[in-house]
Amino acid sequence: MSTRKRFATIWLGGCTGCHMSFLDMDEKLLELPALADIVYSPLMDVKTFPREVDICLVEGAVNTESDLRMLRSVRESSVSLVSFGDCAVAGNITAMRNTGGKKAALQSGFGSMGEALAVGDDNPLPQLLAQASPLHQYVAVDYFLPGCPPSAELIWYVINELLHDRQPVLDREKLRYG
Amino acid sequence: MSEIRTLTIDGEMISAPAGATVLDAAREHGIRIPTLCHLDGLSDTGACRLCLVEIEGNNRLQPACVTRVEEQMVVRSSSPRIEKYRRMILELLFAEGNHVCAVCVVNGHCDLQDLAYDVGMDHVRFDYLHPQREVDSSHDRFVLDHNRCILCARCVRVCDEIEGAQTLDIAGRGVASWIVSDLEERWGEARSCTSCGKCLLVCPTGSLFEKGLRHADSSRKADFLRYMVNVTRRQK
Numbered sequence: 001m002s003t004r005k006r007f008a009t010i011w012l013g014g015c016t017g018c019h020m021s022f023l024d025m026d027e028k029l030l031e032l033p034a035l036a037d038i039v040y041s042p043l044m045d046v047k048t049f050p051r052e053v054d055i056c057l058v059e060g061a062v063n064t065e066s067d068l069r070m071l072r073s074v075r076e077s078s079v080s081l082v083s084f085g086d087c088a089v090a091g092n093i094t095a096m097r098n099t100g101g102k103k104a105a106l107q108s109g110f111g112s113m114g115e116a117l118a119v120g121d122d123n124p125l126p127q128l129l130a131q132a133s134p135l136h137q138y139v140a141v142d143y144f145l146p147g148c149p150p151s152a153e154l155i156w157y158v159i160n161e162l163l164h165d166r167q168p169v170l171d172r173e174k175l176r177y178g
Numbered sequence: 179m180s181e182i183r184t185l186t187i188d189g190e191m192i193s194a195p196a197g198a199t200v201l202d203a204a205r206e207h208g209i210r211i212p213t214l215c216h217l218d219g220l221s222d223t224g225a226c227r228l229c230l231v232e233i234e235g236n237n238r239l240q241p242a243c244v245t246r247v248e249e250q251m252v253v254r255s256s257s258p259r260i261e262k263y264r265r266m267i268l269e270l271l272f273a274e275g276n277h278v279c280a281v282c283v284v285n286g287h288c289d290l291q292d293l294a295y296d297v298g299m300d301h302v303r304f305d306y307l308h309p310q311r312e313v314d315s316s317h318d319r320f321v322l323d324h325n326r327c328i329l330c331a332r333c334v335r336v337c338d339e340i341e342g343a344q345t346l347d348i349a350g351r352g353v354a355s356w357i358v359s360d361l362e363e364r365w366g367e368a369r370s371c372t373s374c375g376k377c378l379l380v381c382p383t384g385s386l387f388e389k390g391l392r393h394a395d396s397s398r399k400a401d402f403l404r405y406m407v408n409v410t411r412r413q414k
């Protein structure tokens with residue numbers, strides 16, 4: 001029986017920037033597989049989110065119905081869920097559409113087609129929720145890692161603490177928004 | 179000769195001139211109380227409630243910047259209860275406006291951010307309101323972005339008390355309050371504005387900024403006020 005941790009990352013309504021910062025961890029990326037099995041990530045070729053994950057970093061706000069389904073299943077399968085980046089923690093850029101409403105957002109993105117995209121039931125596109133929201137609006141979040149994106153050092157600090165069963169603490173020196 | 183009051187702050191016996199605020203007295207003795215709407219050189223309004231302290235014999239927390247020292251007063255500047263409220267106040271300020279630090283001109287030089295870091299605010303527990311607010315860029319040189327405004331009224335006070343123009347004011351009530359120029363005109367049409375730019379210097383957030391400002395140039399210089407006030411006092 002191996003006691004290796006099972007580690008995952010996923011993105012919802014984000015820009016992938018947080019994952020780019022994750023890749024910026026450089027040589028730490030090589031240390032990670034020594035400490036944990038990476039069982040799911042958009043950077044890997046795995047189709048379905050596995051069960052029994054120890055730590056999952058979730059990038060992006062909850063923006064669409066499919067984001068919400070995904071988030072719920074991640075929550076069910078993961079021991080520690082980390083809100084990864086300002087969009088996940090606070091809505092941030094993704095939630096800027098909330099001030100004008102869903103219709104206006106679709107119109108600005110898709111012009112006159114926006115209306116049709118907003119209502120069609122048989123529509124293949126993920127349906128936008130009325131508002132984009134931080135993860136903790138829907139599920140319990142264990143750790144918050146703000147930043148747009150969080151720095152590679154900070155990401156490593158949090159991952160490394162969690163992999164060693166320590167509590168990451170973001171104090172004045174470590175906290176950054178934006 | 180001014181009278182002296184003796185009081186205790188955080189267990190330390192200190193004396194302060196009668197009429198001084200608890201904030202003045204604390205600072206004089208190196209005790210740091212966080213503030214947001216207070217600025218040395220401007221009158222105090224007690225608008226933000228960040229400087230709350232406990233005063234023995236009074237169940238309600240009191241804002242240090244508008245509470246005068248009294249003989250035998252016993253003050254605590256920090257406690258779990260105070261910390262709890264401070265963080266809550268900051269979270270509410272973030273939830274009430276549209277603070278998207280990633281695209282804000284003062285990101286990294288923002289008093290509001292700094293205070294939130296101090297209390298370890300890693301997330302906001304309240305629902306964000308996402309109010310629909312305007313950006314007034316009608317002025318030749320300056321922009322007023324209502325999305326970031328926390329209604330501290332520093333701009334209103336500097337415009338009135340230092341520049342003497344009285345261009346800026348607060349209109350409306352509660353969450354619908356907002357900063358207006360002259361008689362709710364666009365800033366660019368407000369004839370009383372001298373374009374001195376003092377409001378930009380005292381704004382603790384990214385609400386007031388200069389057109390064409392690059393993010394990297396956005397550091398604030400609110401200290402200029404202390405200098406100005408000292409010079410004026412000396413001239414008198």
Ligand code: SF4
Pocket residue numbers: 013014015016017018019059060084085086087088092093094147148149150280
């Ligand atoms: S927090 Fe910033 S970098 Fe991360 S997904 Fe959102 S916009 Fe992109």
Ligand code: SF4
Pocket residue numbers: 177276277278279280282283284285286288289290291326382383384385
């Ligand atoms: S004013 Fe400060 S807290 Fe608000 S968005 Fe700008 S940097 Fe962030």
Ligand code: SF4
Pocket residue numbers: 326327328329330331332333334357380381382383385386
């Ligand atoms: S514009 Fe700036 S200085 Fe004026 S009330 Fe708003 S936050 Fe305060």
Ligand code: FES
Pocket residue numbers: 212213214215216223224225226227228229230241242243244
């Ligand atoms: S600093 Fe005292 S109430 Fe704002």
